[in-house]
Amino acid sequence: MSLLDLVKDAGIIGAGGAGFPTHAKLASKAEYILMNGAECEPLLRVDQQLMILFPDEIIKGFAEAGRLVEAKKAIIGIKGKHKEVVSTLRERISALQLGDYVEVKELADMYPAGDEQVLVYELTGRVVPEAGIPIQVGCVVVNSETALNIYNASLGKAVTEKYITVAGDIPNRLTIKVPVGTPVIDVLKLSGIENFDDYTVIDGGPMMGPVMSSLDGYVTKKNKGFVILKKQHYLIRKKSMKMDQTKRINRASCEQCRMCTDLCPRYLLGHNMQPHKMMRTLNYTLADTEEQKISYLCCQCNLCELFSCPAGLYPKAANQYIKQKLMEQNLRYQPVQKEYSPRKSREHRLLPSKRLVARLGLRDFDKPAPMTEIGLNSEQVSIATSQHVGAPAVPVVSVGDHVQAGQLIGKIPENSLGAAIHASIAGTVVECGNGFVTIRRD
Template identity: 75%
Template sequence: MSLLDKVKDAGVIGAGGAGFPTHAKLAAKAEYVLLNGAECEPLLRVDQQLMEIFPDEIIKGFEVARELVSAEKGIIGIKGKHKKVISILRDRIIKLQIGDVLEVKELPDIYPAGDEQVLVYELTGRIVPEAGIPIQVGCVVVNSETALNIYNASIGKSVTEKYITVSGNVPNPLTLKVPIGTKIIDVLRLSGIDNFNDYAVIDGGPMMGPVMKSLDGYVTKKNKGFVILKKEHPLIRKKSVEMNQARRVNRASCEQCRMCTDMCPRYLLGHGTQPHKMMRAMAYNLEDVEGQKIAQLCCQCNLCELFSCPAGLYPKAANLYFKQQLMEKNIRYKASKDNFEVRQAREYRLIPSKRLIARLGLREFDKSAPLTDITIEPETVCIATQQHVGAPAISNVNIGDYVEAGDLIGSIKEGTLGATIHASISGIITDIENNFITIRRE
């Protein structure tokens, strides 16, 4: 079996939150393969710890990725503030005698350093075209945990567990490894909070993660972390605003200062995204469909909404509103050029992480969340058949079947983009419905 087939059969997907099937990404040919170790979302602590604890495995998995895409060079991007991790990685690359093809480059401590297109520019100087992806400039990007999973796949181990940070306004911020399909509430309770009546939970980082409407879900391969805050925290109130309310506020208050555009990471890379124009279109009910297409260039980093706007308005919501309108009409933006130049002001408009954390009201919660040996052994797991980009996995088990942890329980539908899923515990299949496969421990 080829290495690419091993990655495919193991169910490896983008572990940073996007969930794109890794075997499809590694089927391309590229000049560079880049490891995204930026972890730029505040309060999340998975990648930096994995690189410190499992440097050899991550480097070897990254090298597998480099070989599969036939890249001349592999570059690990990590923020310069993580001195210890950088030293460990550089030392291990030398010891593994692959310094001629792999190197570590330091990233500035800015948000969003982990955005794929920002990362490509910072590490290679290349600019991904509007509405494009890194392969268009000869780059393939993988996350640190994804590289670890690629290594595990190379030795025959499927993706059955997920590393997650639980942080925020909690007594016990921590990072831990849990079986996929574990109840989210069981993970949250390890933070030291048992009653969540006064709390809200952000699924992911505080910038891009949504506020969870229910805590009844289950861990998937895409979960990265959970940020727990009091319901009255300004960030929760801001992120909980519905689209209709955001539209009313935008129409009433936007003064067209264009700070949302001037601070936009994609605009600063030379792209045409301009959220202030979407605010204008919303305020005056403009029907210029051609002008609205630039909303599709928004990466939803939320910097405009949670940092840039001096009036506390909702420019990201404006982008999202027009993006949804265009999707419903099947209208897509098409770039009119291939070459882009960074705007001259970019170096003066990069947002330091510490300043962002202070603006979000999270400074007192910006603490370490150490990777612990705490284990969760759920009696049942509910494994989603679609926890990745593409078509849902097709169940290949029946109710009453016994499966061992690591066994294949869902295959890729023929002719589609997708990913396999595997049993995360040993036990009996008790249910197959509502896009979940349930296993009871035996």
């Protein structure tokens, strides 16, 4: 069986948060394959630890994926501040005799170094076109945990476990491996907190992760971390603002200073993303939909809203609102430019991560979250049939069936983009429907 088929059968998706099926990405041919080890979201610690714990597996999986897409070079991007990780990877690349193919490039400690298009530019000097994807400039990008999963797939092992950082204003900061489908609340309680009445949880990093409205969910292959903060924390209050509230605040206070645009990562790459114009449109109810279409170029990094705006306004929310209105009218952005180059001011406007952490009020919580071996044996797991980009998996098991860990429980629908799902524990299927396959542990 080919590596591509093994990756497809293993149900691998982007582990960095996007959830795009990896087999579809690796079906392309590229000049470069890039590994995103930047992990630029504050407080998250998964990738940097995996590259220390499993360097050989990650390097081999990454190199195998590179040869699959016929890339002439495989480049690992990681922040230079992670000196031990950089040293370990370079040592193991040499020991594995892959130095002529796999290379480590150090990234500046800035946000958002892990944005896919920013990473492509930093590692290759190429700018992905507006509304485009890396393959348009000859690049395929995978996350470091995805590379580990590719290696495991080459050995016939499906994705049944997920590495997650639990961080924030908590007694115990840690990173842990848990079965896919584990109740989120079971993971959160490892923080040392039992009663969450006074806390709110961010699903993912503090910049791009949404506030969780309920803690009743289940771990998916996309989860990267949970940030737990007191309800009165600045970041929670900011992220909890409703759209109607943000519109009123924006209309009352925006003075068109254009700081949101001047620091926008996509604008600095040469794209036409200009958040201050979306604020202007919202404030003055401008009707030129052609100008509004640039809202599609937003990468949702949240820099404009959580750092750039000196008045603490909500440019990203304005952009989201306008984009939603355009989508309802089926109006899409059509790029005009053919070639792109970064703006001359870019190198002077990159945001140091430490400044961002301080602005977010997270300096006291920006501490190690060590990998911890804890046997988290939840009584049952609920594995979502839709935890990836594309069509939901079609269950191939029924209530009452006994399954083993790693067994296929959901397949990709015919002629569809999607990903397979597998049992993460041995047990009995007790529910199959409503978007989940629930297994009770033996």
